[in-house]
Amino acid sequence: MSIATPSRQESSNAVLDGPMLEVKDLVVRYGRGRKAAAAPAAVDGVSFSIRPGETVGLVGESGSGKSTIGKAILGLQKTAGGTISYQGKEITHAGTAERRSLGGELRAVFQDPNSSLNPRNTVGASLAEPLRLRGVSAGDARAKAEAMLERVGLPREAVDRYPSQFSGGQRQRIAVARALICEPKLVVCDEAVSALDLSTQAQVLNLLADLRDERGLSYLFIAHDISVVQFLAQRVVVLYRGQVMESGPAAAVTENPKHPFTQALVAASPVPRPAEQAERRTLRESMGVRTASSVSATPGGCPFRQRCPLATELCAAERPALRTVGESDVACHYA
Amino acid sequence: MIPNVAPAPADSTAAAAAALPKSGPKAAFTKVSAHRLFASPGGVAGVLWLAALVVASLTAPLWLPFKTEDQDFTAVLSGPTAAHWLGTDELGRDLLSRIFASAAGTLGTSFITVIVAVGLGTILAMASAALGDRVEAVISRVTEIMMSVPGTVIILAVIGAVGTNIPVIMAILGILISAGIYRVMLGQAKSLQSQLYVDAAKVDGVSTLGISLRHVLPGLTNTIVVQSALIFAVGMLIQAGLAFIGFGPPIPQPSWGGMIQGASQHVYDAPWLMVPTGAVLALTVLAANAIGNALGKAPNAAASHLPSAAARRQRAKAVAAVGAAQVAAGTDAPPAKGQLSVRGLSVGVDGGPRLVTDVSFDVEQGTVLGLVGESGCGKTMTALSLLGLLPSGVVATGGQILWNGKNLAAATDREMEAIRGRDIALISQEPMRALDPMFTVGYQLTSAIRRLRKVGKAEARKEARSLLEKVGIVDAGRILKTYPHQISGGMAQRVAIALALSGRPRLLVADEPTTALDVTVQAEILSLLRSLVKDTGMSVVMVTHDLGVVADICDQVAVMYAGQVVENGKTANILDNPRHPYTLALLAADPHANHAADMPERLATISGQVPQPKDWPTGCRFMARCQFAGSACAAPVPLLPSGSEDGLVRCVKADELAVEGLEWVATEVPTHRLLDLTPTRTNVVEKDMA
Numbered sequence A: 001m002s003i004a005t006p007s008r009q010e011s012s013n014a015v016l017d018g019p020m021l022e023v024k025d026l027v028v029r030y031g032r033g034r035k036a037a038a039a040p041a042a043v044d045g046v047s048f049s050i051r052p053g054e055t056v057g058l059v060g061e062s063g064s065g066k067s068t069i070g071k072a073i074l075g076l077q078k079t080a081g082g083t084i085s086y087q088g089k090e091i092t093h094a095g096t097a098e099r100r101s102l103g104g105e106l107r108a109v110f111q112d113p114n115s116s117l118n119p120r121n122t123v124g125a126s127l128a129e130p131l132r133l134r135g136v137s138a139g140d141a142r143a144k145a146e147a148m149l150e151r152v153g154l155p156r157e158a159v160d161r162y163p164s165q166f167s168g169g170q171r172q173r174i175a176v177a178r179a180l181i182c183e184p185k186l187v188v189c190d191e192a193v194s195a196l197d198l199s200t201q202a203q204v205l206n207l208l209a210d211l212r213d214e215r216g217l218s219y220l221f222i223a224h225d226i227s228v229v230q231f232l233a234q235r236v237v238v239l240y241r242g243q244v245m246e247s248g249p250a251a252a253v254t255e256n257p258k259h260p261f262t263q264a265l266v267a268a269s270p271v272p273r274p275a276e277q278a279e280r281r282t283l284r285e286s287m288g289v290r291t292a293s294s295v296s297a298t299p300g301g302c303p304f305r306q307r308c309p310l311a312t313e314l315c316a317a318e319r320p321a322l323r324t325v326g327e328s329d330v331a332c333h334y335a
Numbered sequence B: 001m002i003p004n005v006a007p008a009p010a011d012s013t014a015a016a017a018a019a020l021p022k023s024g025p026k027a028a029f030t031k032v033s034a035h036r037l038f039a040s041p042g043g044v045a046g047v048l049w050l051a052a053l054v055v056a057s058l059t060a061p062l063w064l065p066f067k068t069e070d071q072d073f074t075a076v077l078s079g080p081t082a083a084h085w086l087g088t089d090e091l092g093r094d095l096l097s098r099i100f101a102s103a104a105g106t107l108g109t110s111f112i113t114v115i116v117a118v119g120l121g122t123i124l125a126m127a128s129a130a131l132g133d134r135v136e137a138v139i140s141r142v143t144e145i146m147m148s149v150p151g152t153v154i155i156l157a158v159i160g161a162v163g164t165n166i167p168v169i170m171a172i173l174g175i176l177i178s179a180g181i182y183r184v185m186l187g188q189a190k191s192l193q194s195q196l197y198v199d200a201a202k203v204d205g206v207s208t209l210g211i212s213l214r215h216v217l218p219g220l221t222n223t224i225v226v227q228s229a230l231i232f233a234v235g236m237l238i239q240a241g242l243a244f245i246g247f248g249p250p251i252p253q254p255s256w257g258g259m260i261q262g263a264s265q266h267v268y269d270a271p272w273l274m275v276p277t278g279a280v281l282a283l284t285v286l287a288a289n290a291i292g293n294a295l296g297k298a299p300n301a302a303a304s305h306l307p308s309a310a311a312r313r314q315r316a317k318a319v320a321a322v323g324a325a326q327v328a329a330g331t332d333a334p335p336a337k338g339q340l341s342v343r344g345l346s347v348g349v350d351g352g353p354r355l356v357t358d359v360s361f362d363v364e365q366g367t368v369l370g371l372v373g374e375s376g377c378g379k380t381m382t383a384l385s386l387l388g389l390l391p392s393g394v395v396a397t398g399g400q401i402l403w404n405g406k407n408l409a410a411a412t413d414r415e416m417e418a419i420r421g422r423d424i425a426l427i428s429q430e431p432m433r434a435l436d437p438m439f440t441v442g443y444q445l446t447s448a449i450r451r452l453r454k455v456g457k458a459e460a461r462k463e464a465r466s467l468l469e470k471v472g473i474v475d476a477g478r479i480l481k482t483y484p485h486q487i488s489g490g491m492a493q494r495v496a497i498a499l500a501l502s503g504r505p506r507l508l509v510a511d512e513p514t515t516a517l518d519v520t521v522q523a524e525i526l527s528l529l530r531s532l533v534k535d536t537g538m539s540v541v542m543v544t545h546d547l548g549v550v551a552d553i554c555d556q557v558a559v560m561y562a563g564q565v566v567e568n569g570k571t572a573n574i575l576d577n578p579r580h581p582y583t584l585a586l587l588a589a590d591p592h593a594n595h596a597a598d599m600p601e602r603l604a605t606i607s608g609q610v611p612q613p614k615d616w617p618t619g620c621r622f623m624a625r626c627q628f629a630g631s632a633c634a635a636p637v638p639l640l641p642s643g644s645e646d647g648l649v650r651c652v653k654a655d656e657l658a659v660e661g662l663e664w665v666a667t668e669v670p671t672h673r674l675l676d677l678t679p680t681r682t683n684v685v686e687k688d689m690a
Helices: A006-014 A033-038 A066-074 A096-101 A123-133 A138-151 A156-160 A168-180 A198-215 A226-232 A250-255 A260-268 A274-287 A313-317 B009-017 B024-039 B041-058 B095-131 B133-148 B151-162 B166-193 B196-204 B208-244 B256-264 B271-296 B309-329 B379-387 B413-419 B441-453 B457-470 B476-480 B489-501 B519-536 B547-553 B571-576 B581-589 B654-660 B671-675 B680-689
Strands: A021-028 A043-050 A055-059 A081-086 A106-109 A186-190 A218-223 A235-240 A243-249 A323-325 A328-330 B340-349 B354-363 B368-372 B394-403 B424-427 B507-511 B539-544 B556-561 B564-570
Touching (some): A021 A066, A043 A066, A043 A243, A066 A106, A066 A218, A123 A138, A123 A168, A198 A226, A226 A235, A226 A250, A235 A260, B024 B271, B041 B271, B095 B208, B166 B208, B196 B208, B354 B394, B354 B539, B379 B394, B379 B507, B424 B489, B441 B457, B507 B519, B556 B581
Parallel strands (some): A055 A218, A106 A186, B368 B539, B424 B507
Antiparallel strands (some): A021 A043, A235 A243, A243 A328, A323 A328
16 A cells, blocks of 8 residues: 655665654744743753654643744744754745655644645645646646545545645545655644544544554654644653653653652543542642642743742742653753 | 635726735635625625626727717706716816726725735735844834825825826825724734644744745735725725816816816716716725625624524524423422422524433532533533523523422523622633623622622622632732733633632532642632532532542532433442443543553543434434444433433343443544534534533
């Protein structure tokens, strides 16, 4: 079923030793001028890397900067500092032409399947757009689009239809097909399943897992739901207010969180087993984490300190550096 | 590739008159415009008139009875005669000939204004939207200056410099008007530029120009067409006005403005002279405006949030029918105070499919009932019917909603108004929608308290403060003074809950109250709701798709599928020991149901999707997607006791499945089952109602 060309396979083998993507000390600020410089950065010194074939999950609350990081990697957001390297090549400030020369190896699936496809273009036209940009003939692009649609579980005839004729789950499949049609190596999935119903969400998650296993893809999987991330990711990076709080193997971070914020995040995610959920609730309420709405952002120190039950003066004075605790890296003085 | 959307020559004229750029991707959209144009009688009349005018004008030399300069001194200032159908002017020239001979020039030069104004405005707007804040700031300042200079003075200055060169004057006019067009287009272009498919194209490496042309311009087509029609009318009027004050084409040449000017000198002795030219000018302007209106009409402009008078009449009729049925059936023993009892409730589109059928459940005082299911299963419709807030055109068609001895399904709007907010309150998914951005939190809260509790201003303020404290807001004093946009989503949901509590409701209908919130905030809101239920003894009907939320807060749960309750009972029984295959499948598909250690390689899925109401079968509605379906499932399935306490389940195989202990297994989705592409329209209708 794979339509990957042999030459592409070889070229991907050649770079297996280095990371697929490396983000180093990334800083993103919104706005311009002195006012923006004074405000806390949306992304503040985030570093992580993705190995070939690996899925890294990026989790955090709204406003934690997780989507901003995805946008910066895709070149949709200007960065204020740090570097982003794709296969050893720096792409932090890459322009349109340079990105095009990546040959469609770096692709994206966005959250809202309703607006990630142009409603005025047929599905076929949307799928063909990235191929046509790379000089594929109209006939070949159409054939590829049909094959790709079939791969994501949609009929070939879908090429001539418009996005509005599909359900949300089907549209997200089309968005996945569009991302994968130029045989990418790294796909940024920004909340790719959070707008979907449970059963459709499971279908799309399985599809992403199938395609990963089939083609050796790497994913940067951005989501607010740690359980969804846990299904797909081998490693998880937890963000809070633009900073990495904890990162490590998915099982370690979700089952045995070290950072107080990760603990709060995991404890707050409800499980559909009433007895266990009652225990989790008691545990969460006993943790003493203050509500997000009761505190305002103040720069300096640990960003989580105002909500943290463990916080001391040290946390206000000094921003904790990431240090290895067990299997994970944790940015906490007291973890 | 490009479907020809011009069914008649008339359309090609309209398209030309409207400067409609056509290319491949826009074809579908143009089709919609054309469809809209011909759906309205005004639009059809406008197109016909303009087409006739252009054809008549272009073929004028072939059929006109007189030349424009031919003078007939035997019939000066005559009314309509057999020789001169529309009469003659002061020099005995034939009006019909002069009007139609000058039409092409008038229309053509107005068209120059359209092209310059709309073209320039659109290009500037797309450039502003594509090239970022700095470029936008420069272009916007320039257009502001353009809008602030007096247009008439500029036009007269141009005439002074170049003479009465009509095409040049009309082009200058177009430049002046383009500033206004830019303003209209900018917002739309910016919103299109922020669409995710534009981001996707950027990731592909599509250039800025490519994005503007391929993804932004097609989205602007509708506005372009409408503005073109309107500017066309404006251009004609201004041109006629210029000719009227003597800046038209040189004297012997006919022009509409010049002819009206001539007629105005004979208003007393030959009033008829004004009529033909005036009428033609007025009709042409009207035609252009009619086309603009027809094209600009939003496709669903008729649909409104508030029920129309017709919808209210429908409701009254349905209410009477439900009431009559209730009398015929006789009521059961009235339920206890504070208990909600829904019996056989059906909700449907009036004259269309049913959206909810035969739903029954009870909510005891001080308990929480969860209505759970995927989108399109009717859970929101069921919840909204409790408040009498069904969207217009949707009515309760049968069954009873018993609350304090009253059947709400048969209550009138006035009766519902007395209950809503006081007895039964609503909190919705989007807290910001419950709050008016124009007023402070404090104002909204106190006015609700004053209205619902009939107390004075000072007392209401005190009460508002204590309500905010009750929903866990620490600095209530500050929050009272803020506007809704100044607070976070979690805070806004707390305020919305406080607003819902202001009438001291006994039943709270919560429609996905935590779906839009972060999990940490969701946990806080759920804790808050739990303590409110405990402290005030109110009941809650909680609509949610999240089984974790159900496990956390609900005492009872009703699982809905395709407008029916398929399983109903105590939360612990249903989630720990599901009896209906749909509940089983939902739990298997939920990644939260698994620990990291035993996370499966693939999640279980349910093939296909929830069927549309019109496609509901007579038998089990889940049959087509069910792994355990057999021939017995094709017959109607009643809701029967499941055997675990008071639980009910709608599955003929429930006992068999329970005995065998079957599990919903992860399945690869069969491609053929995904083939059912639903038509656009029903999809949209569903979404509006959901």
